[in-house]
Amino acid sequence: MRIAIRATEEAIIRLLKAGHPLPADVVDRELETRLPVFQSVEAVPVKNYGIDGPGRIVVARGRKDVWFVDIKRRDTKIPHKDGESFVDMRDKLQARYPGQKVTGWLVTTADMEVKTKSFIAEKGCYATAGAAKR
Numbered sequence: 001m002r003i004a005i006r007a008t009e010e011a012i013i014r015l016l017k018a019g020h021p022l023p024a025d026v027v028d029r030e031l032e033t034r035l036p037v038f039q040s041v042e043a044v045p046v047k048n049y050g051i052d053g054p055g056r057i058v059v060a061r062g063r064k065d066v067w068f069v070d071i072k073r074r075d076t077k078i079p080h081k082d083g084e085s086f087v088d089m090r091d092k093l094q095a096r097y098p099g100q101k102v103t104g105w106l107v108t109t110a111d112m113e114v115k116t117k118s119f120i121a122e123k124g125c126y127a128t129a130g131a132a133k134r
Contacts (some may be wrong), residue, residue, distance in 0.1 A: 007109045007131040009043040009058055012069050016041045016060045027105070027126040028117060036065040049096060051089055059093075066097045072108040073133065083116035087123045107131050 005015070005026055022033040038060040046053050058069040070086055072078060083106075090104040104125040106112075112129045120127045 005107060005128050005131040007071050007073050007107055007133055009056065009071065012058045012071065012107065013041050013043065016058070016067065016069070022126070026128055028121065028128075029126075033126065036062045036067070038062045038065075038067070046089070049089075049093060051092060057089075061097075062100075064100055066093065066100045066102045067105060068093055068102070069105045069107055072106065072110070074108060074110040077110055078106075078108050078112040078116055078129070080113055080116045080119065083112075083119045083127075086120060087125065090123070090125060109133050 005011075016035065016038055019035050019037060021035065024030060024032050027033050039062055041058065041060040043056050043058050046055050046057055055070075058071070060067040068090070070089065072082070086104060086106050090102055094102040106120060106125070106127045108129050109131050110129065112127060117127050117129070
């Protein structure tokens with residue numbers, strides 16, 4: 001089954017609720033990534049988690065796992081600094097949910113610097129560049 005990743009909250013929420021595995025080429029991995037079963041999936045302001053900024057993230061909560069998706073709709077490349085702030089956001093969410101594993105997924109319409117993509121992967125998170133705008 002072919003999955004097209006769209007950089008909208010509604011599309012990401014539908015994808016996470018459906019629970020289909022993420023194809024390897026979508027998350028730049030060797031194998032597909034199986035999603036956990038989530039009890040709730042919603043878009044929330046980052047301020048709810050004590051993070052500065054006007055943005056929103058999609059948070060999916062299950063019994064053992066919490067996933068969050070940060071969507072960046074841009075035309076310019078995603079620099080390494082943004083990758084570091086993404087991982088910092090994951091660390092703040094992990095502190096909020098100590099009994100669960102928190103995984104981050106950065107979805108962007110732009111390209112990513114190679115250094116940024118590898119840094120995110122090293123930290124156990126996922127990144128998808130070149131997502132459709134709609």
